[in-house]
Amino acid sequence: MVNINTVHRGEEQSSKLSRRRFSVSKNGTVLLESTEIVETYSKKLYSFHELPEWQKDNELIIQGYVRETNSWFKCFHSLSYFHNESINIYTHLIPGLVYFIMLLFYTDLLVVPSFPSTTIMDYIVIDFYLLGAFICLVGSSCFHCLKQHSEDQSNFWSKIDYVGIICLISCSLISLLYYGYFDHFIYFKVFTLITLILATICTVCVLDERFNAKNFRPIRAGFFVVFATSAVIPICTGLIKFDYVEVINRIQLRFVGWETFFYVVGALLYGYRIPEIFAPGRFDLVGSSHQIFHVMVVIGSLFHLKAVIGSYEFMHKSLNVIETAIQ
Template sequence: MPKTIQKRGNTSTTTVVEGIINNTDNGDSIEQVKRKVVYKLYRWDEIPEWQKDNEHIISGYVRETNSFKGCLHSLFYVHNESGNVYSHLLPGVFFFFTMVLNKYGITIYSTTSIVDYLMIDLFFFGAFCCLILSSLFHCFKSHSLKVATLGNKLDYLGIVILIVTSMISIMYFGFFDNPLFFYFFSSLTFLFGGACATVSLKDHFRSREWRPYRAGLFVAFGLSAILPILAGTFYYGIEETFIRIQLKWIILEGFFYIFGAFLYGVRFPEKYVPGSFDIWGHSHQIFHILVVVAAFCHLRGLLSSYEIVHSRL
């Protein structure tokens, strides 16, 4: 296994990775030799302005590489984005394979249809897109400003995809006997999702003057999830709505999303002890972990809602 040694100076951290490589001598023999590959991690005051985002994280930066190969190499040593990459990469891979092998992880009823599989897979697809686009952004954001900007746009797009697929999948089973409600609220979700995707991808809407409107649109998108709950409560009653969409899991999901976003917004805990959470435990990593926990809460509620529908049928 490679060995990682960290050397700390006054201004930067150098990570030395010792590995084993094969070397061919004169074409007739192969001997193993050790080679030291040095990856230098930089401090806040050593990176370009465009890379600066959180002044409370002092060190551990991968400086602008202008190389996709260099960004990929960063997967194999520890820096301050490693937690952000792997906390979404590994669950993203899990959701992908669960989507492919869903017949082995979902209870099958005599009434189970291909549409049921598609709706559950819709959520798996949304979670996969969100987590993979996020991990790719954090892996390649050190390439250049242009690549980081594109990656940030795709990161937001992944969030929109996850929200849309989460809401539609749970509404399908919650309104299984009321297609009018399902199609109406699904159309509303697509409308909000399309608007949020547009303001996330178009440079014109990403300017400073559009920031409050962009934030307001995302807030409205999130609050729109309350509308089908209110409609269900009016039509079915509180207790029945609670059962149909497994509201306890949806509320827990929302709590983890909001709490994670709050910690990220206030930069807790690194704001209060700058430099202590440079590599592990800073707010963005906590936010990533809570997003994954929230996704699993939704999955638990979605599968329970599916089972309730078919046990009644």
């Protein structure tokens, strides 16, 4: 038989559980075997100073934290109430699931037009980008939902988050390289190889434990900005090989430009913690730099999808014109 008594002590956020274990002897005497004192936390949300050291990442976000749970159930239960990670979770979870649905139905059933020259590779390339977007956004959402489980799980899902970003950048670059150099395949192979090498280097770096340190925040942001802007190399090559107007059409440069703008500005806001650096505590639940970054990533990914579809259409219209001229 076990009897549990609860005695409230100390601060509002904590309580002491006195767990007393009893047993019954053969002659019917009740014996006290042990008493265990366990400190538990009953509040849903905590302030920055109430967190364990490993959870303290941004001291400018003062309130609204889900404290270390050591429970998968409590992590998933946090989806049902509002806290300072809720916007981070849902701004990537919902678009991520939408991309997955598009991955299943978008290319061959809904929006993408079919041309006589359309092949299975076109569907693979477009789905390849959608897969990268799905992995990135859902991986990010999982990190923000599950990182409060424990320090080990936070480090694990943080790496998943970073690898997801690398997947998105890689899939974005390769999808446009395919259409940008559809008639010069050797260039596509060379630049794809360069992208994969950079992706591998980035992956090795993000799996290093030191990369997670909070003082690495600007370096983390800069790291991904450099990788993403490596697209400048094939674009400049295209400007040399083709004329400016054709480059605009081949990779839908205006949409790529908007995509780059949202990614870079979002990363800079995140890296320098704008706007909460100007008003600590004011953006605890809504409007923090990380939340803005999430929204900008989604907008940037939509511009890239528009660019991929536009490049696909330009490629096949060009091929159809060439085929008609030959005939």
